[in-house]
Amino acid sequence: MLTLVFMFVFMFGEVAVLDNGLALRPPMGWMSWGYYMCSVDCDSNPNKCLNEKLILSVADTFYNDGYLDAGYEYIIIDDCWAEKERDKLGRLVPDHKRFPHGMKYIADYIHSRGLKFGMYTNVAEVTCMRYPGSKDHFYIDSKSFAEWGVDYIKVDGCFVGEEFLNTAYIKFGQHLNATGRPIVYSCSWPYYIEFIHKKTPNYDVVSHNCNMWRNFHDVVTSWPAIRTIITHYKESYDQVSPYHAPGQWNDPDMLILGTGSLTDNQSRVHIAVYVMLAAPLLLSCDMKKITDYEKQLLLNLDLIAIAQDSLGVMGKPYELQNSVTLWVKPHLPRKGDKYHSVSFALVNLQSESSSVSLTPGSYSLNSTDGYTVMDIFQRKFIRNVTLRDSISVEVPAEDVIIYTLFPL
Missing domain, CATH: 2.60.40.1180 (Golgi alpha-mannosidase II)
Structure with a gap:
């Protein structure tokens, strides 16, 4: 399998290597999945609903409450944003009820606040939650994301084999680069290789084709989950640290401050280890539920200075x-x-x-x-x-x- 990957890289030469000049510091912001997951039943649960109103409200909070000034800039919509069918031209379509103005409208609003916009897809025919995926549509989907004004794309790896993963992520990155729009490329590639297909990820190839990558299981809103993530990165330091640098980051997944899942001291541990890892700091929560102390942690500029240091050393x-x-x-x-x-x-x-x-x-x-x-x-x-x-x-x-x- 590694031979296949290296043949692919050799055939495409420099085009196969990501060189977009992005994410020179670990991205900071907010992502929907950890807390909202696939919250699409907005009639039954309007207070926990993945929709346009939510995304715009997060942008407003970042702009008004000091998060943007502290460096939090990406607002990212994860899975479950699309209609279940593509349009007649084969393009992805945002859910008409939950995102009535479309994604370009959301991107423009976010950009008007000085923030950046992120979205999600999967390399398979469907996403992890069975919405349309990007397999056989890499070109048109990359084009759509660029036209909508996307600045960050999270690409998952459910429901495909090892061989496909090891070429699909490279191909998708090529299509993103070909759009000419700067788009941070977040891959779940090594997670699926190691934990689904039980093989050893080739981090040399991953780090040359992605700006950041998830190495471990999805975070869930609990202290045991955070403790397990920390333990994993402690034990895998020798394996993953050589590939961690500006523009290429190991990603331990989202911060769960603001979800009511952690005590104050557990929140300190959570953010402290992510800071020491020089990891992306992507919140996933209802921003209205962040406590005063959690906000104090998140806006601690001395802490952020360590996390965002330009050397990008993984602790x-x-x-x-x-x-x-x-x-x-x-x-x-x-x-x-x-x-x-x-x-x-x-x-x-x-x-x-x-x-x-x-x-x-x-x-x-x-x-x-x-x-x-x-x-x-x-x-x-x-x-x-x-x-x-x-x-x-x-x-x-x-x-x-x-x-x-x-x-x-």
């Missing part, structure tokens, strides 16, 4: 004592050309608090003048440390502490 996990994981992420600003700032996230997924100690010099920090330490959640200076000093903390149950160490 590395280290096991400390008492089942605490230390995630270490170097980033800007630098002192000179070799002393990076470094963030430490001490993550405790256990149901009891844990005491841990660490020495900065053991984790590739190298400024012999030492570092000044800032607590990112408390937003305050802690103290200055040398490379040999010990940092000792008590990490509460199911919680995290983030320190950023700036070189002196």
